[in-house]
Amino acid sequence: MVALLEKTDGSEGFHQIVDFLNASHIKFALSENPTIYDSHIKQFWQTVTVNTLDNREQEITATVDGHVKTVTIASVRKYL
Known part of the structure; x- marks a missing residue:
């Protein structure tokens, strides 16, 4: 909405x-x-992994349409 x-x-x-x-x-x-495609959401959840970095920050990595996407707290703050 x-x-x-x-x-x-x-x-x-x-x-x-x-x-x-x-x-x-x-x-x-x-x-x-x-527009958020259902197929992208499915690809995300099928390939997602969570890693803890040396600085103890967590990063989420997934592949969507052949492109590796990485999400961190810093990236969410930057784009919001």
């Missing part, structure tokens, strides 16, 4: 929250609606 972060009449009590969300890094995650 995609959020519409607009100020409308009758929702004055939420204007401060809308301002905060529009200024935050999570706006993209709340307001975009990318």
Whole structure:
């Protein structure tokens, strides 16, 4: 579900929250609606592995459409 972060009449009590969300890094995650294919989700779960790095951070690695994808906490923070 995609959020519409607009100020409308009758929702004055939420204007401060809308301002905060529009200024935050999570706006993209709340307001975009990318296409996510079921086949990609299946490929991800069939190939996923979790590794603990030397710095004790965990990384998730999976192959989707022949491309190796790596996810870390730092990468999630960067893209959100």
